[in-house]
Amino acid sequence: MNRLAINLNGVDFKNPVIAASGTYGFGREYNEFYPISRLGGISCKGMTIREKLGNPPPRIAETPDGILNSVGLQNPGVEHFIEHDLPWLKQQDIVVIANIAGSTEEDYAAIAEKVNASDVDMVELNISCPNVKAGGAAFGTSPDCAANITRIVREKCPNKPLMVKLSPNVTSISEIAKAVEAAGADSVSLINTLLGMRIDIRTRRPILKNNKGGMSGPAVFPIAVRMVNEVYNAVKIPVIGLGGIATWQDAIEMVLAGASAIQVGTAMFTDPYAPLHIIEGMDEYLEENNIDNIAELVGGVKLW
Amino acid sequence: MKYTQELCPIIQKDTLNRTTFSFVVKSEKAVQTMQPGQFANLRVAGKTLRRPISVCGFNREEGWIRFVFEIRGEGTAILARMNEGDTLDILAPLGNGFAIDPTEKAVFVGGGIGVPPLLGASAPYGENATVLLGFRNMRAIILSDEFEANGADVRIATDDGSYGHHGFVTQLLAQRLDEAPCDVIYACGPTPMLKLVAAEAEQRGIRCMVSLEERMGCGVGACLVCACKTKREDGSETYRHVCKNGPVFDSREVVWE
Incomplete structure (x- = not known):
């Protein structure tokens, strides 16, 4: 039997490793290294109802054990994705998760309707992108706003399992998680990036043209573990853990904290094969510890 | 793969x-x-x-x-x-490299650490290559003897005049193009240099390919951080990406800022 197979919100995954949104495009580039079907799922680059050009460069800065990015949701628009990328992705034997974002309630409603009528397997609602002015994150930072957007998308997108991606840039992430659970979310994914900034001391200018950006990579991992554990203890719906996972040991740790599945993002830049090494290592760990299925480990940490 | x-x-x-x-x-x-x-x-x-x-x-x-x-x-x-x-x-x-056609007369323009990729690109051109190299000073000059060994006409400019032409490599370009025509220009170096090379090429109606640089993430076109502003065929502007759509672009496609 497959020790890593999971069912998340009614969707079967061959393993719990998902490519994180924004780091894997629509899968085509990494399919030039290895068949992306070896991953359990792909959360596609965040999409909006209309094409978005994104922020001016530089859009990336390195930090100790991590990066800052300020891409600003550059994407070709949801219709372009449904027409050009989704048919290809659906042939790759991988769970396809559409990550959707917007800057107004109307945008979210419109894109929710589009993905509801498409062939995607799941929807990840991005209410937490830190890089887009007057949108994204603004919806994710208060329980009421997060619940409101979740309710709107839930209503317009009744046919797809709905995962809501949470921002760590809040006072209490478990309050937000409880609010979106009550508003109809089927699962929550966390954490999105942490807001950060770097300054070039020669030019006295921020390295990012957007001044600030979202921090990710191994440096944020302990924060992600803590938040996943808090949210796991606060809600009944599944939690998908992400934030700095780079090794199979990190992945197992995240599962013990409460993650039913995990996402790998920034690690891909260091090593495009990182998700494959993680899958292999998780499988060996389960075998060595006589665990029949990864689900048995979820939330298995014994707090002091 | x-x-x-x-x-x-x-x-x-x-x-x-x-x-x-x-x-x-x-x-x-x-x-x-x-x-x-x-x-x-x-x-x-x-x-x-x-x-x-x-x-x-x-x-x-x-x-x-x-x-x-x-x-x-x-x-x-x-x-x-x-x-x-x-x-x-x-x-x-x-990324996409230079389109090589050694039967053409080609001028290669390199500035500083933009010089190395031009060595491999210009080698097949032999005597059909003119190579114009710009450096801060004499101590910064690299690879010029190797370009010469390939048969190219090599000319050097330094910012401080410690070797070759005292001034910018773009001045050598204007001088070279005044002497004789060429089919194509290939350039790699700092953005201000590339901008001037592109303007010179456009003014004279010469095809020009530039190799760009930007802070990168994945290197394969997935993360979209290494954005470069470009013109679409209809004239509208968009961001393409240095790692996947470049690093070599047709200079007319680039929006120089």
Whole structure:
């Protein structure tokens, strides 16, 4: 039997490793290294109802054990994705998760309707992108706003399992998680990036043209573990853990904290094969510890 | 599979000047489909991001790739401390290179650390290549003897006049184009230089290909950080990406800011 197979919100995954949104495009580039079907799922680059050009460069800065990015949701628009990328992705034997974002309630409603009528397997609602002015994150930072957007998308997108991606840039992430659970979310994914900034001391200018950006990579991992554990203890719906996972040991740790599945993002830049090494290592760990299925480990940490 | 991850032993390390290094690495897979002007993403011990380094030269039969890079920060400083016998973890070949047609008269314009990719690109042109190189000063000059050994007409400019033409390499370009026509211009160097080269080419109606640089993430076109503003065919502007759509672009496509 497959020790890593999971069912998340009614969707079967061959393993719990998902490519994180924004780091894997629509899968085509990494399919030039290895068949992306070896991953359990792909959360596609965040999409909006209309094409978005994104922020001016530089859009990336390195930090100790991590990066800052300020891409600003550059994407070709949801219709372009449904027409050009989704048919290809659906042939790759991988769970396809559409990550959707917007800057107004109307945008979210419109894109929710589009993905509801498409062939995607799941929807990840991005209410937490830190890089887009007057949108994204603004919806994710208060329980009421997060619940409101979740309710709107839930209503317009009744046919797809709905995962809501949470921002760590809040006072209490478990309050937000409880609010979106009550508003109809089927699962929550966390954490999105942490807001950060770097300054070039020669030019006295921020390295990012957007001044600030979202921090990710191994440096944020302990924060992600803590938040996943808090949210796991606060809600009944599944939690998908992400934030700095780079090794199979990190992945197992995240599962013990409460993650039913995990996402790998920034690690891909260091090593495009990182998700494959993680899958292999998780499988060996389960075998060595006589665990029949990864689900048995979820939330298995014994707090002091 | 277009992209390869390969572990390449460093077989020759040379110090070109205080801050510029040349590595020749052994490659069996990546070298097979490599083109001049492409790049590799080099893993740096202890760093989250790889460092994109252009390919200076390669040989398919002999199975090697050469990288020439300058210490720009911590990452390249770590790379520079590597030695013969160490193994370089590379993703390659990445990006689109130069379209090579050695029957054409070509002018290559390089500035500083933009010079190395032009060596491999200009080699097949032999005497059909004019190579114009700009450096800060005489001590910063690299690879000029190797361009000459390939048969190219090599001319050098330095910012401080310590060698060759005292001034910018773009002045050498205007001078060269006044002497005789050429079919194509290939350029790699700092953005202000590329902008001037592109303007000169456009004014004279010469095809011009520029190799651009931007801070990169994945190196393969997935993360969309290395954005470059370009014009679409209908004239509207968009962001394309240096790693996947470039690094070599038609200069008329680039929006110079």
